[in-house]
Amino acid sequence: MDKYAVVSDIHGDSGMLKMLINRAIKESAKAILCLGDIGLSQSADIVDSIRSSSLPFSIVRGNCDSAWDFSNVSMHMPPKYKTVELGDRTIFFTHGDSIKVWHDAPVHLLQNDIFAFGHTHVPILYRDDKSPWILNPGSASRPRCNCDPSMAFVTNEEIRIVSILTGMVLKKGLQWL
Template sequence: MKFFFASDLHGDLAAVKAMAAAFVKERAERLFLLGDLLYHGPRNDIPSGYDPRGVIAVLSELKAHISAVRGNCDAEVDQMVLPFPIMADYAVLPLGEHVAYLTHGHLFDGAVPAEILPGDILIEGHTHVAGISTVKGDITCLNPGSVSMPKGGTPACYMVYDSETATFTVCRLADGSTFCTYTV
């Protein structure tokens, strides 16, 4: 089974179309969106491909596969126009012997939520910086980066979890090549 993770779409239609194509190409069963879906926010420039209505149309076609959490740029009005829930602050995803805690990341601002236990995995976006790190020695933090506004010198990315290999792979959106990996 494969799970696909993406974050920080910020209403960029070209990026969302590329993400949707990558989701299909990866043959993932679920698409987990980690927030900031339609609006660019006051701290970011308007993306060149900014088209929230177009993004709604693309995401609506994938609604049967989507689970989402709320980002700091998501609002109740966004929920009104999207055909899947987006207002949860977090989601819990069992992964074999491990548990993944999915959130946007803005509510914890670099801290690890108290609910996360040793050996668990924190998957969050918000920073727009793709990468893998370990905190407190035994909690793995994974960030798929941003499909539309990457920061920190990282490319636009998404992440795939493959249950057969128990591996998370952060991939470049442009060509699907590997940016970094983590095996549970």
């Protein structure tokens, strides 16, 4: 079964990046979807960790990610959004600073699709009767809530937001309808 790790707002914290990569490996994730604000210029370890990871990273840029940050480390500037397929579902992911709500996404999202964004540093997981799943994995380094640094795991059967430090489930989506 395919599983994606979803992370956001690392902000140069190389220790948390290493921890989240290890957690994603333990969870048998296929890849890491990074929703921006990586902090490439804040630590050389960030670039080394991304390049040496056994899991591929799919990155979108955040409001704190500059063209200089990426060119300075010989990485291409990532786009503002991407999509990946998970079975018959689409995961649309963006940082959330310019595309703030799911109905502004430049792709048509269905009820069982996922709109993933970061930027707020607060873990969010919900769906109403007309929207796709709304997912914010929280911040990997600077949570703005009374919770641990967090990340999410998405499979065809569930969405979980977990503590990077302990693995404890912070929020869990119901099984797909």
